[in-house]
Amino acid sequence: MTALKQLDLRNNQLKGEIPATISFLRNLNHLALGTNKFTGTIPLNLGRWQPLRLIGSSQLLVELATPKIYGSVKKCLFGKLPTARNHIFSLEWLNLAKNNFHGEFPSVIQKCENLATLDLEGNRYDSIIPSWLGVKNPWLRIIQLRSNMFYGNIPRKLSQLAYLQLLDLADNNLTGSIPTEFANLKSMRQQNMKQSIIFQYQYFGQIDVNWKGHYYEVFQRTVSLITEMDLSSNFLTGEIPTERSNLHSLKFINLSWNHLSGSIPKDIGDLKFLESLDFSWNQLTGTIPSSIANLMSLSSLNLSSNHLSGEIPKGNQLQTLDDPSIYVNNSGLCGFPLSIACPSDSSSVPSFDEKGYHKDLGxxxxxxxxxxxxxxxxxxxxxxxxxxxxxxxxxxxxxxxx
Structure with missing residues (x-):
């Protein structure tokens, strides 16, 4: 079938190796093989004739029910990506999630200047995240690298990605602080930023996004509704940058299970579109800013297991978040919805009137x-x-x- 341009074999029970003869399809520019049972490696000459626009997810996920049971993952594809060749430089969508790819971060990606979606979730990559990712791939819109073994600092040059709207680096071994330069991420600062130039082709690609602790299958046409930053389950230290409050279009922030210290930024209430906020299992101190009550879209909140103190703010959307587990393991917190009552004025010293009588006693x-x-x-x-x-x-x- 030498005239074939698009090949979509997803969601079947195909097994065995991906045949090397697939590289003989001279006109092939769309390939999707996800959710099958393929084994072996990716053919080295894949797309040698025609620049591939998309490599569909080669994840080998056994679907047992709806929604998918993500605990039942059969990781079969392994090895490394093919070395840099001109025939893959036009990639726009690369999804190789939930396989056994390993080694260094694929250097071939820096040659894919048109790449908009990069999903390497659930592999065994063991290296730093290269800083060139924020320079060589300027059109990146989605970066999903969770559940690998990446280490080192988060590259500051990722802040140069003007169209980045989903950054998921959770469940790795990253260290250092959260770059303050992230405040410059244009797509997270401006609501409804026009990015249609990225996806001009008609193919309906899809990825699995971890949203509020659950996986959802997201298509390219609806991914613009998601603005997320997930840096959870790493070894990050330092304070939460106050500049984070400039990312007005963020809908999801997860910094849980790190070693972050300092206080919650006072201007956290400026994130008007925020729907989910998770700062749990850190070493945060101080009081909960009263501005957090301004988050009218907030539907999921977790500040548990820190060192926060003072009275829990009241009003607006916070009154609907009445689960005490949101604030547990903060020995200094008091007020609704905890059963610990606050003193009438815990922040002041005893006061006396002009005659020397204790005002509270009077x-x-x-x-x-x-x-x-x-x-x-x-x-x-x-x-x-x-x-x-x-x-x-x-x-x-x-x-x-x-």
Whole structure:
């Protein structure tokens, strides 16, 4: 079939190796082989005649039910990507998730200047994330590298990716601090930024995105609705950059399971479109900023297992997040929805009036006098009814007339 241009064999039970003769298809420019049971390596001469626009996911996921059972993953493809050749330089969508690819970060990717989606999730890559990724691939829109063994610092040059809207580096061995340069990510600063230039072809590619702890199958036409940064389950240290509040279009932030310290940025409430925020299992201190109550779209929040203190802010969307587990393992927190009540003014020292009397004590005595006056009035009224017959008759006669 020498005239074949698109080949989509996804979601079958195909097994064995990907035949090397597939490279003889001179006109092939779209290839999708995901969700099968292929084994072996990727043919070295794949797409040698025609520049491939897309390599579909070669993930070997056994679908047992709907939704997919991601614990049942059969990792079969292995080895390394083919070395740099001109025939793959036009790649726009590369999805090789959930296989056994290993070694260094694929250097061939820096030759793919048109690459918009890169998904290497769930492999065994053991290297640093190269800084050239933010320079050589300027059209990158999705970077999903979670569940590998990448180590070292997060490259600061990723901030140069003007169209980046999904950055998932979770579950690796990354160290160092969160780059402050991430505040310059244009696509995360501007809501509804036009990026249609990236996806001009008609193929409906798809990736699996971890969103609020669940996997969802996302198609290229709907991926623009997702703006996410997931750096969880690493070894990151330092403070959360205050510049993070400039990323106004972010909808999902997950920095959990790291070693971050310092306080939560006071301007966190500026992220108006934020739907999910997870800072749990870190070493954050200080109070929860009151501006967090301004997050009107927030539907998922987790600040547990830190060293936060003070009263939990109230109002707006926070009143609907009434699960105490959101704030547990913070010994200094108090207030709703925890069962720990806050003092009337825990932040102030005892105050006295001009005569030297304790103000709080004076207010307490005032309450006592009001209660005593109420009790005295009740007994006086009952005494009149019980011991003064003319008054009792007059009162009951008045009530009867009414």
């Amino acid at each position: 207010e307490l005595w005032l309450h006592y006098w009001v209660a005593a006056g109420f009790i005295f009035g009740i007994w006086l009224w009952l005494g009149v009814l019980g011991f003064c017959k003319p008054w009792r008759i007059a009162i009951f006669d008045c009530v009867d007339k009414m």
